[in-house]
Amino acid sequence: MKVMLVFPPLSAQERYGKHTTNLGSLPPLGLCYMAAVLEKAGHTVKITDCPVNGFTLEDVKKDIAEFSPDWVGLSAITSLVARASELCAMIRKDFPNIKILVGGSHATVMPEETLALSGADIVISGECEDVLVDIIEHPERFPKIVRCAPVRDLDSLPFPARHLLDMSKYTSLPNNYKRSPNVFQVFATRGCPYVCTFCASANGKFRQRSVKNVISEINLLIANYGIKEIVFWDDIFTLNKQWVHDFCDTLIKEKIDIAWSCETRLDLIDEPLVKKMKQAGCWNMFFGIESGNQELLDNIRKKTTLELIRKGVRLVKGAGIEVRGSFMFGLPGETLEMAHKTIDFAIELDPDYAQFSLTTPFPGTELSKTYEQFGVLNKDFKQYNVWMPVFLPSGYSTIEELQNVHRLAFRRFYLRPRYIIKKIMKIRNFGDLRRNIAGFKFLAGFTN
Ligand code: SF4
Structure with missing residues (x-):
């Protein structure tokens, strides 16, 4: 299966307030962990990190059209939950066959609100690495909100899939x-x-x-x-x-x-x-x-x-x-x-x-x-x-x-x-x- 993981658009001003300029970018390591777990199970994964590439919603749309994934997974921190929801609406409208998954810190603490706002197929609350492959392969077995227990054995996780990012940009x-x-x-x-x-x-x-x-x-x-x-x-x-x-x-x-x-x-x-x-x-x-x-x-x-x-x-x-x-x-x-x-x-x-x-x-x-x-x-x-x-x-x-x-x-x-x-x-x-x-x-x- 093809899975595209997206960190939604976020400008330097939105991250640091209106008075400052962009002097650094941090990689979405959470998405890299998810990607590593999916790749290990044989899936093809792409990570689209909008902030580091200066991508807009239109750019994400082009990326989706090119990669043609079965699933899009979105990371939603609190300040980006509205932006993630806009992305979901765009995917629903332009790519109705793609399934949508939303996770991240906001989804973890407010899963019901995140589901209502985004209209995603599945919202994940918590650390998802132990169940992610099952969700992607058998979504029908899961409720719309999946509450995950913390990963117990951190050594069991593969190393983050940094090779899916251009690390020189960070x-x-x-x-x-x-x-x-x-x-x-x-x-x-x-x-x-x-x-x-x-x-x-x-x-x-x-x-x-x-x-x-x-x-x-x-x-x-x-x-x-x-x-x-x-x-x-x-x-x-x-x-x-x-x-x-x-x-x-x-x-x-x-x-x-x-x-x-x-x-x-x-x-x-x-x-x-x-x-x-x-x-x-x-x-x-x-x-x-x-x-x-x-x-x-x-x-x-x-x-x-x-x-x-x-x-x-x-x-x-x-x-x-x-x-x-x-x-x-x-x-x-x-x-x-x-x-x-x-x-x-x-x-x-x-x-x-x-x-x-x-x-x-x-x-x-x-x-x-x-x-x-x-x-x-x-x-x-x-x-x-x-x-x-x-x-x-x-x-x-x-x-x-x-x-x-x-x-x-x-x-x-x-x-x-x-x-x-x-x-x-x-x-x-x-x-x-x-x-x-x-x-x-x-x-x-x-x-x-
Ligand atoms: S809860 Fe833990 S991480 Fe948060 S401020 Fe306190 S010591 Fe630091």
Whole structure:
């Protein structure tokens, strides 16, 4: 059977807000996992990734006409659910014999609404790799909404079918790579057991691939693509510290020379671990710090303290690993004064990069159910990209007040002479210079 998997059109402005330009693209790894499972079962698969190709609905139509698939599978994140539905309507009208499948993060938490909006043949809620082949081959055996259990054995999955994409088109944002903009993304785990109320990953079942399986994928990427750098897209890479030690030991022992970065919590690290990670090639770690107010951290059930955050940042910097910190504005219970404290905290911690986003109560999160206690919510999902102000806590008088403090955060953090001098001092070659200039251009989009 022929299956075409589509990531719907999404412009840089829709992804990052109206003020910025497109400086990087990320591959649709979820679709690559689906494609790998289908190919393994003998099906012919094509992936059409609209954002990286700048495709419109018309381009997708041409692609469908050329490939002539039996099934089209669409990925729908919350901000793209309307676009995915437009695509479904086009397919129904112009290719009535093609069956349609819709999955993705929005379909997972709002399957009924996704089905009603899209009119798809099947909507998948959850991780579909274990049942996807059966669905494609025997759709009559399944209800219109298929609720899938998390994949238990991640080692049983084939490696993502990256060969269906032109991987040279995917480049990280300028401040997100060290050796090469062509950073490859890898998942070593799935699921996060923490309960942060704003987060779509919360309350997940944590599962982990074996070290051997992850190392095999890295070796394959080095052999096939000559990669120099990977980023782990896991939510909490260091939850299982022993696994990380074993992984680092293997990289060191087998002399696998790659730069890598990951994301985790600041209370899930210790000194021996970060030192080992540095030795094994880790150059950058991303942490959701969220706020400089203990009361707000408690409100969102972050289950950490300002002191643990300070200690963690010191540890990572001490090991010689760059710190990227993410901070949020418009948290439940936040006032303008508290937002200023968050900016002060970001400056005090002085990470190498700070990301300032706006609280977005995505469907399925606890905050999407309790937001009424804390403020007002705009339910236009097209704006759910964490850069647009969709949630206004009662502590603010206007949306403009929230937007202004958000912009101020970028200006106060990045336009500090100390920060600029530190960045200049770290420039070692022309590549560093180019990366920093591009990074500043990208960030400038958020300051006005
Ligand atoms: S914010 Fe991080 S720790 Fe909290 S639930 Fe989400 S992924 Fe887990």
